[in-house]
Amino acid sequence: MEWIPASGFQLRKAGVQFDAVRVDGDDGRRAADLLEHLTGGDPGPVVIEANGRRGVYFFLPPGSSAGRAWPSGATPFNACHGTVSYVPVPALHGNTWPLSWRCPPPADGRFVHPALLRSTVLALERLLSS
Template sequence: MTMTNAIHRPDWIPASGHQLRVAGVHFDAVRIQGVRGELVAERIIEVTDGDAGPIVCEAVGFRWMYFLLAPGEVRKHSWPLGVQRFGGKGDRTITYIGIPALDGNTWPLRWYSEPTPTAPFVDPGLLGAEAARRG
């Protein structure tokens, strides 16, 4: 018997709580604020039948949505206005992204969509198209 939704926990996801990880090492990140980010995330989850890849949501402040892409992907694409990108070679600044554990108390962060074996990262082409539609 195979488990279709077996727990997939890459080594950059903490076992408990949440930890900061440097963007551009284990993943690149695209950040979209508030309702726009939620709409983009919901659409990607819908289009991928719930297998959207890793999306982290902040519960406080600007309520940022962080879409995690494979390392090196953020610089290969152009992004619409209002979309912030983190990671990639040549960045002069180091950005830390908060990553929650898969369960337990991770406030103020939570998974909006978890990484899976079939979607270890968000598809950058799909993300860019949906971000542009919601711009």
């Protein structure tokens, strides 16, 4: 996959080869846990950040995050309506700190399903607010 760097990590323009949605901190990790459970351990590509916001980046098919009402804790990255967004992408191996693949991209090029991710984040938001 040409969008994954050979070493370290690089910023990639969202909306070209993928869109992404970031959910920060423990909420992002809970969403990743639930998505892994719902998909039998294969939700599609997910990257976690070890510092700062401790963001969890869910990689979606290009153009799929636009036009959706994302929950307040989810930040979409895409190239719609004249916006330019960049997403950090780590290499598959080697020193990529502070980023790492929680779920590496599948060989078939599949991404996280946008509706499943949105439903998961909404369900967790409701659960945690009650």
